[in-house]
Amino acid sequence: MLPILLASDSNTDPWLNWFWYQMPPQQLSPFAKGVDATYYFIYYVCVFFFVAIMAAMTYFCIRYRRKHPGEMVDKNAPTHSSFLEAAWSIIPSILVVPMFYWGFTDFMDMRSMPDGAYNIGVTGQKWNWTFSYGNGKGIVGGKLENVDWHDKKSIIRDLPAMHVPVNTDIVLTMNSKDVLHSFYIPVFRTKQDVVPGRYTKLWFRADRTGQYDIFCTEYCGDKHSEMLAQLVVDTQEDFDKFYNRVTNLVILFPDPVKRGEYLFNTRGCSQCHSLDGSPKANGGPSFLGAWGTEVSFEDGTSAKMDENYIRESVVNPQAKIRKGFGKIMSVGLLSKDEEFEGIIAFIRDLNEKAKK
Amino acid sequence: MATVDVVRSGSAGHTETDNYLTHSKGLLSWLLTLDHKRIGVMYLIATSAAFLLGGFFALMVRTELWTTGRTIMNHDTYNQMFTLHGAVMVFLFIIPGIPAALGNFILPIMLGAKDVAFPRLNLASFYLWMMGATFFLAALSFTGLDTGWTFYTPYSTTDFGTGKDNAIISAVMGVFILGFSSIFTGLNFLVTIHTMRPPGMTWFRMPLFLWAIYSTAIIQVLATPVLAITLLLLLVEKTLGFGIFDPQLGGDPVLFQHFFWFYSHPAVYIMILPAMGVISELIGVNCRRHIFGYRFIAYSSVAIALLGFLVWGHHMFTSGQSKLASVVFSAITFSVAIPSAIKIFNWLSTMYKGSITFNAPFLYALSFMFLFTIGGLTGLFLATLSVDVHLHDTYFVVAHFHYVMVGGALTSFLGGLFHWWPKISGKMYSETPARISALLVFLGFNLTFLPQFVMGTRGMPRRYYNYLPEFEPFHQWSTIGAYVLGAGALLAFATVIHSIFRGKPAPMNPWGGASLEWTCSSPPPHNNFDKAPSVEDCYDYDKLVWDEKTGGYLMRK
Ligand SMILES: [Cu+2]
Numbered sequence: 001m002l003p004i005l006l007a008s009d010s011n012t013d014p015w016l017n018w019f020w021y022q023m024p025p026q027q028l029s030p031f032a033k034g035v036d037a038t039y040y041f042i043y044y045v046c047v048f049f050f051v052a053i054m055a056a057m058t059y060f061c062i063r064y065r066r067k068h069p070g071e072m073v074d075k076n077a078p079t080h081s082s083f084l085e086a087a088w089s090i091i092p093s094i095l096v097v098p099m100f101y102w103g104f105t106d107f108m109d110m111r112s113m114p115d116g117a118y119n120i121g122v123t124g125q126k127w128n129w130t131f132s133y134g135n136g137k138g139i140v141g142g143k144l145e146n147v148d149w150h151d152k153k154s155i156i157r158d159l160p161a162m163h164v165p166v167n168t169d170i171v172l173t174m175n176s177k178d179v180l181h182s183f184y185i186p187v188f189r190t191k192q193d194v195v196p197g198r199y200t201k202l203w204f205r206a207d208r209t210g211q212y213d214i215f216c217t218e219y220c221g222d223k224h225s226e227m228l229a230q231l232v233v234d235t236q237e238d239f240d241k242f243y244n245r246v247t248n249l250v251i252l253f254p255d256p257v258k259r260g261e262y263l264f265n266t267r268g269c270s271q272c273h274s275l276d277g278s279p280k281a282n283g284g285p286s287f288l289g290a291w292g293t294e295v296s297f298e299d300g301t302s303a304k305m306d307e308n309y310i311r312e313s314v315v316n317p318q319a320k321i322r323k324g325f326g327k328i329m330s331v332g333l334l335s336k337d338e339e340f341e342g343i344i345a346f347i348r349d350l351n352e353k354a355k356k
Numbered sequence: 357m358a359t360v361d362v363v364r365s366g367s368a369g370h371t372e373t374d375n376y377l378t379h380s381k382g383l384l385s386w387l388l389t390l391d392h393k394r395i396g397v398m399y400l401i402a403t404s405a406a407f408l409l410g411g412f413f414a415l416m417v418r419t420e421l422w423t424t425g426r427t428i429m430n431h432d433t434y435n436q437m438f439t440l441h442g443a444v445m446v447f448l449f450i451i452p453g454i455p456a457a458l459g460n461f462i463l464p465i466m467l468g469a470k471d472v473a474f475p476r477l478n479l480a481s482f483y484l485w486m487m488g489a490t491f492f493l494a495a496l497s498f499t500g501l502d503t504g505w506t507f508y509t510p511y512s513t514t515d516f517g518t519g520k521d522n523a524i525i526s527a528v529m530g531v532f533i534l535g536f537s538s539i540f541t542g543l544n545f546l547v548t549i550h551t552m553r554p555p556g557m558t559w560f561r562m563p564l565f566l567w568a569i570y571s572t573a574i575i576q577v578l579a580t581p582v583l584a585i586t587l588l589l590l591l592v593e594k595t596l597g598f599g600i601f602d603p604q605l606g607g608d609p610v611l612f613q614h615f616f617w618f619y620s621h622p623a624v625y626i627m628i629l630p631a632m633g634v635i636s637e638l639i640g641v642n643c644r645r646h647i648f649g650y651r652f653i654a655y656s657s658v659a660i661a662l663l664g665f666l667v668w669g670h671h672m673f674t675s676g677q678s679k680l681a682s683v684v685f686s687a688i689t690f691s692v693a694i695p696s697a698i699k700i701f702n703w704l705s706t707m708y709k710g711s712i713t714f715n716a717p718f719l720y721a722l723s724f725m726f727l728f729t730i731g732g733l734t735g736l737f738l739a740t741l742s743v744d745v746h747l748h749d750t751y752f753v754v755a756h757f758h759y760v761m762v763g764g765a766l767t768s769f770l771g772g773l774f775h776w777w778p779k780i781s782g783k784m785y786s787e788t789p790a791r792i793s794a795l796l797v798f799l800g801f802n803l804t805f806l807p808q809f810v811m812g813t814r815g816m817p818r819r820y821y822n823y824l825p826e827f828e829p830f831h832q833w834s835t836i837g838a839y840v841l842g843a844g845a846l847l848a849f850a851t852v853i854h855s856i857f858r859g860k861p862a863p864m865n866p867w868g869g870a871s872l873e874w875t876c877s878s879p880p881p882h883n884n885f886d887k888a889p890s891v892e893d894c895y896d897y898d899k900l901v902w903d904e905k906t907g908g909y910l911m912r913k
């Protein structure tokens with residue numbers, strides 16, 4: 001059966017629906033309304049001129065059709081008219097001014113990042129998006145595999161979902177690991193190319209909860225068309241739940257050693273502590289092979305490197321200062337039980353690794 | 357009628373049997389010819405072949421898009437298909453189609469000249485084109501290039517081990533050779549128009565087709581060298597490892613887009629200006645009415661050519677270029693809209709109080725008016741910054757530029773082909789199938805691309821192999837339309853070819869044109885004109901008289 005040409009999933013104004021160039025039904029950001037208003041202004045100007053030109057053309061075709069090949073035309077018909085020509089240079093010139101102006105102001109709005117916005121990192125890589133929350137504390141990714149393209153539910157299920165809180169300014173800081181991509185959210189009427197070697201930004205504020213499509217719109221190779229994602233606008237409570245889930249280290253790294261390694265690399269420990277046995281200049285002792293050894297302090301005492309010592313060294317670094325090192329390690333780098341569990345497991349595991 | 361004193365034979369006063377087709381025989385007499393008419397015909401055959409090839413790729417693309425998910429080919433093949441489609445259509449058909457094929461044939465005759473200023477350069481440009489085309493096609497197919505016709509870096513320069521590494525260089529090299537051929541043609545036309553106009557043909561007595569070709573030639577000569585610079589930079593980056601476009605070497609991938617569009621946007625006007633020139637002729641002749649606002653149309657061609665150099669950044673509003681740059685490019689882009697609008701209104705006024713005949717060329721011209729108006733108007737959405745951010749790289753853009761390129765360049769190419777075919781071949785094509793072809797092209801075209809505006813507005817990105825299921829009905833209409841359009845185009849070519857064997861001999865002036873090409877016989881003699889004809893107003897149709905016997909028009913003495 002032939003598809004229905006005017007098939008539409010929208011339930012908006014049937015009059016608008018009749019028109020072909022209808023914007024997506026939902027508008028979700030402060031600038032979506034502005035963009036749509038400008039869009040419809042241009043649209044009606046275009047419809048007016050198109051209908052007028054076509055009507056005149058049709059009328060002339062009928063009225064002045066040639067009845068005999070020898071027919072001659074009225075010699076006095078004008079061949080130019082300064083008045084008309086001025087009119088149709090000036091009137092269109094005037095009409096494009098508001099188009100330009102509204103387009104310009106809304107564009108500046110889209111491209112000027114608001115202060116104090118919530119920041120989410122976006123990384124594009126052939127062919128999926130990853131979203132990072134809380135400066136990398138939580139990472140969300142996903143990949144399409146074996147989907148049924150005729151079943152939207154199956155597509156959505158596998159896609160990475162970018163959760164954002166409702167009624168909050170969000171700024172995306174975007175970067176690509178390989179080629180150009182472009183991050184496009186139709187309901188916000190906004191998109192921005194994602195460029196390797198450069199950070200580009202995009203902002204929006206969702207004023208309604210719901211789930212919407214995100215596309216890659218810059219051609220990036222084979223599976224460009226599968227580089228999709230979902231935008232999930234949550235209430236603040238739901239978003240907090242989501243945030244806690246994606247940043248929960250136990251869920252992200254069930255293995256304590258992996259968790260410890262992650263903490264070692266992301267909480268700054270690696271700036272002062274090495275893993276190769278030699279202490280860093282202006283830093284602290286190396287962790288390699290340190291587990292279980294007897295360490296001596298500035299005040300002449302000594303202690304065994306065990307769970308309690310590690311915990312104390314991080315909670316209260318100034319309590320015992322290792323011989324030959326300074327009082328430079330700051331307080332409060334780790335605080336949760338699962339974090340200590342991780343770092344202890346990591347340091348202990350280094351001994352195992354060293355043996356091998 | 358018999359009382360009117362008329363000129364019965366071509367102004368050249370040659371015998372009817374001697375014409376450029378029969379002047380000399382043998383394959384070599386064609387391959388080594390310096391006759392602009394024969395070169396024009398060879399270009400016509402070559403560009404038409406390119407069109408059919410590009411059309412085949414288009415149908416492959418549309419067929420694959422019949423359903424979301426796989427229809428007939430895999431991701432990679434699909435990506436190569438749309439790359440081939442775009443690249444072949446743009447570089448091998450639309451850019452050379454009207455200027456090199458129709459222009460080469462008609463321009464010197466319209467000027468009352470024997471040939472172009474540099475006939476050898478002209479032949480060289482043809483062979484350069486053939487070389488470029490072969491090289492380009494080979495590059496595209498052997499490397500399996502799948503970057504789209506825009507070749508954006510760094511996708512096109514990095515390949516992650518698939519062997520497509522240097523594809524971009526050979527492709528740009530191909531484009532550059534083609535560009536060189538285009539420079540030769542442009543230069544030739546510029547000099548010809550400057551130096552070889554006959555007595556009496558002042559600048560403002562030139563047919564508008566010549567103004568259009570003249571403006572096009574300016575762009576060809578000025579814009580094409582940028583391709584050479586781009587190629588050079590790509591080579592330097594590849595061989596010496598300087599970071600220019602590749603971010604891994606510290607280059608800037610967006611820079612490539614500037615270079616690309618600095619050539620390719622003016623190239624858009626290389627595609628559309630000659631089309632506008634053809635339409636000016638078709639409308640004048642078939643409305644039998646002095647073209648309205650001649651000077652405005654002529655000036656607007658030049659204005660478009662010059663402004664066309666200043667708007668390339670409108671392709672990059674979302675690329676990360678500076679806000680200020682985007683704003684300036686948007687403003688200048690709106691200013692290009694005005695000269696195009698002027699042309700439409702002038703053509704429309706030419707129809708007022710005319711005597712309109714609906715032969716195939718005029719049907720194509722009408723269809724041009726319809727399609728180009730939509731193409732031009734939808735450009736306003738894309739020139740508007742905020743709206744473009746939404747529509748950029750969606751099907752809206754695809755639909756927009758097809759309305760301009762295909763609706764503009766293809767319909768005028770076919771219209772011009774039918775219009776000048778009696779002159780080119782000396783045969784009349786049969787009107788009915790030609791008209792049906794115009795109708796099919798028109799209907800098929802709209803069916804293909806109107807649904808794409810809807811999809812684009814609703815967020816369907818371009819260059820997608822799979823798509824969300826809600827877009828499927830629109831894609832299916834579009835695919836049906838593409839087949840109708842394809843059938844129309846095939847019918848047009850079939851009609852033309854059929855006439856070579858079965859067509860009635862063409863009279864000197866079948867349509868009642870008043871420009872010089874209608875004063876020499878059909879087909880024209882080898883030398884076009886023995887002595888330079890004197891020229892009056894090329895849009896004054898009063899001097900023509902209908903002659904029942906030959907089925908053409910004769911000039912009053
Ligand atoms: Cu992509």
Ligand SMILES: [Cu+2]
Nearest residue numbers: 621624668671
């Ligand atoms: Cu452009």
